[in-house]
């Protein structure tokens with residue numbers, strides 16, 4: 001008799017084994033697939049193939065209850081409602097996706113002669129776009145079936161930490177599911193029925209894929225930041241733990257979602273000045289602080305990208321909405337809007353602006369340049385400009401932009417729009433992969449847009465407005 005499984009899991013490393021054992025713990029029938037006989041043997045003997053608190057007991061319990069098994073036969077994919085992929089994706093320079101390619105081809109072959117249409121949930125960490133633009137084609141080619149009909153592709157990233165993996169599985173910050181159909185998402189979500197999650201998020205496949213890169217980079221950034229600050233504290237004779245206590249005590253601005261929403265560059269009287277101050281201090285003390293030193297260049301690059309997005313519309317006259325460094329204030333110090341206006345005017349492009357804090361008719365100075373920025377009524381700015389640029393998150397500006405919607409609108413308060421305008425991503429070209437199915441893979445590295453080469457205005461800007 002052919003067995004039917006609720007779940008099969010490809011890859012019995014920490015992620016695959018913990019997932020498999022925790023699905024079995026909730027009552028599902030689970031089988032694991034690996035190419036490493038030692039890992040299969042371990043599971044069959046009722047123990048985990050690695051050290052992790054609590055996992056041996058769960059594996060033993062699952063095997064004894066007949067709900068957890070393991071083997072080498074990839075064809076079990078055709079007998080499962082959900083196929084979870086948890087093989088390795090090591091990165092040297094670029095991610096090595098060859099294990100994933102191979103598994104997807106195997107799953108495809110398994111589905112060739114089957115009526116079963118499983119949800120294939122990728123739990124491995126991958127760059128966004130991998131599932132839709134690469135793995136889906138591999139499964140389609142090997143199975144001869146269409147995604148959305150003969151199988152469903154989805155992303156279900158894993159957020160556990162080794163050492164507390166089992167506890168993290170059952171008590172997690174969030175379950176993230178990226179699926180194109182509700183039914184595919186429901187089938188994955190059912191696997192977490194006994195999990196206590198702060199949030200259960202349904203997002204696009206790409207957002208789910210991206211989540212793990214973003215999380216891990218953020219965690220790495222936090223460690224590096226804490227260490228740089230600690231080094232500087234030691235160097236001036238302070239106590240790093242005291243500095244950390246003061247910093248961590250602020251849960252409104254420091255440990256919160258504030259300052260973490262993608263938008264436009266920072267400016268104003270404090271942030272640039274004090275980042276410069278800390279860089280100087282580290283240098284004076286002989287402390288290496290590459291992370292702190294990279295903040296201002298990153299901000300400048302962001303301003304340059306915004307400027308390039310505006311220039312890409314080939315404007316003769318630009319209307320800027322919001323000139324203070326942020327909305328609801330009149331502080332012009334190190335305002336990114338002024339940096340942009342200054343560059344446009346230097347390039348012989350006409351500029352007029354509106355800001356609720358300034359009266360129409362005022363002419364604002366632009367750093368140490370001879371130029372001035374004319375403030376006008378909003379409709380006058382929009383009516384006379386051929387490109388509109390929104391710098392402040394004010395409902396009135398979004399409404400105005402909608403009214404003048406036939407003109408190009410560069411909304412710099414929404415970073416993604418800016419990036420899309422400036423660097424519309426080329427679709428990834430299918431090229432022959434080294435792997436035999438000839439499946440579509442991403443464009444080679446040299447074909448991608450070069451970030452640095454796209455910032456022609458940066459050095460000019462530094463000279464005129466931004467501090468060097």
Ligand SMILES: NC(=O)c1ccc[n+]([C@@H]2O[C@H](COP(=O)([O-])OP(=O)(O)OC[C@H]3O[C@@H](n4cnc5c(N)ncnc54)[C@H](O)[C@@H]3O)[C@@H](O)[C@H]2O)c1
Nearest residue numbers: 011012013014015033034035036086087088089124125158
């Ligand atoms: N380790 C973590 O803490 C963690 C946390 C979250 C996400 N992740 C991600 O999850 C993925 C898996 O991580 P891991 O640490 O468990 O990986 P791992 O490298 O320890 O284990 C992967 C397993 O896949 C098996 N495998 C390779 N090709 C196979 C095939 N064709 N068929 C069946 N099995 C095959 C390997 O033999 C190995 O046992 C990675 O993408 C990783 O980045 C890891």
